[in-house]
Structures are given as C-alpha cells and as structure tokens.
Amino acid sequence: MKRIFIILGVIAAVVLVGIFVLRTVTKSGSPEAVAETTQNGLTVKVNYCQPYKKGRVIFGELVPYQKVWRTGANEATIIEFKQPVTIAGKQLKSGKYSLWSVPFPNGWQMIFNRETGQWGTNYDSTKDELRVMVNTRPHSPMAEQFTISFAPATGGTDMVLAWDTTEAVVPIRQ
DSSP states (O other): OHHHHHHHHHHHHHHHHHHHHHHHHHHHHSOEEEEEEEETTEEEEEEEEOOBOTTOOTBTTTBOTTSOBOSSSSBOEEEEESSOEEETTEEEOSEEEEEEEEEETTEEEEEEESOOSOBTTOOOGGGEEEEEEEEEEEEEEEEEEEEEEEEEETTEEEEEEEEEEEEEEEEEEO
C-alpha cells in the first residue's frame, strides 16, 4: 500500500512539473499582457497573450479569414466591463467575457462569449452573448507583436487590436 502512494506521488509530481514547463514555454513565445482603461465613465480591462509575427503571413494564413480566432494566443482572451456598454451600437451587460474574433478581409466580427477560463481553442458558440461587425484599417508601421490598446472617443473609448499591417477598431460606448 505504501508503494502505491509513493508511485502516485511521483506521478503527481511529474505531471505538475510538466504543466509548469509547458506553461512557461508557451508564455515565453506569447507573453501575457493587460490592457485597461477608464475613459469617459467606462472601465474596461483585457487580459490576453501577445503572439509575434515572426516573418509569417498573419491574416488570411496563420489566422484564416472567416474562422473564429482566439484574439491572441494561449488561453482565451478575457475582457471585463465594470458597467453595461454599447459595442458597435449593440448593448452588452457588465461582466467578464471571453473575446473571440472572425477576421474578414474588410472587417472583423467580434464575439463576446459568456464562458471564461478555457484554453483558446475551446470555443462554444452556444455561449455567445454578442456578435458585432467592426471596421479594420491599415496599421503602419507593421506591428511585430499583437497588441490591444484604447483610444479616447466621444462618449467612450475605442479598443484597437493591432497586428501585422491590420488594426481592428471596436467602438465601446456608455
């Protein structure tokens, strides 16, 4: 019986070390980041991971058009609103959501999903709270690393998602 406990303890230790090493390796290639703002009465916080371009063609290849993308790397990106907001003209309740996107050549569909805490490839469309189309525009100079930032706007803020030569602009208003 003692031998079984020792074997189980060794297995548990190996699994824990493996998880730690895997997490460390994946985070080194796409580090964690936080973008947050309090502007015009809005408080928004985004936790995400920042992949690098590394000479790859991003939109249309690495991130295919018309397919759901985790909007970053590793775990699903999490966005939190401290108050109800209007995004691209549609209402969204306060709270935490996973943030997904569907890139198109001339715009992106942004998806706010009630499920949080999942790995970035585990998307469940039945838990979508809101889907909206947003505009994209050229980004110059080319962004080697994916970034999320905020820009002041009348009545709220614009969330700007930039990578490679593309920027998606998500209007967030009160």
